[in-house]
Amino acid sequence: MKALRIVLIIVGLLILIPSVIGLVLPWDRWVCMYKWFGVNVQPQTEANYLVYLLRVCCVIWAWAGFLFPLAAVDPNRYLVLIRSLALALICIGLTCILVGIRIAMPPVAVLLDGLFCLIAGGLIWTLSSPLSSQGKQAVPPAKP
Numbered sequence: 001m002k003a004l005r006i007v008l009i010i011v012g013l014l015i016l017i018p019s020v021i022g023l024v025l026p027w028d029r030w031v032c033m034y035k036w037f038g039v040n041v042q043p044q045t046e047a048n049y050l051v052y053l054l055r056v057c058c059v060i061w062a063w064a065g066f067l068f069p070l071a072a073v074d075p076n077r078y079l080v081l082i083r084s085l086a087l088a089l090i091c092i093g094l095t096c097i098l099v100g101i102r103i104a105m106p107p108v109a110v111l112l113d114g115l116f117c118l119i120a121g122g123l124i125w126t127l128s129s130p131l132s133s134q135g136k137q138a139v140p141p142a143k144p
Helices: 002-024 027-037 044-072 079-102 107-135
Strands: none
Touching: 002 044, 002 079, 002 107, 027 044, 044 079, 079 107
């Protein structure tokens, strides 16, 4: 259980901190990152929509990053949340890899996002498995 708590806290911080930074990151820094990905940022009208989407995504990811350490407080109590977060990370990791390959994203970006989510989700799922089997108790035999 201690390993699960540590992993939840580390994963949560690795999600939360960059998300908060992204939330307040100036637009010109975002443009630099987009250029690195090979995306050509269009006129200001399109950029405004992009800024909006980025900020909303950062808030959602920050909230998710907050949930991981919260669940680490009492893994037995928050087991359903922990398993849901693990499954979500696995699905996000698969999506990052498959879509990243499909749209020809730089391999470094695809592997960083995708593999992080797959490994973190798989690790959390594995570490939380003993907790879910502890919750299952034998049904007492029926009285004759």
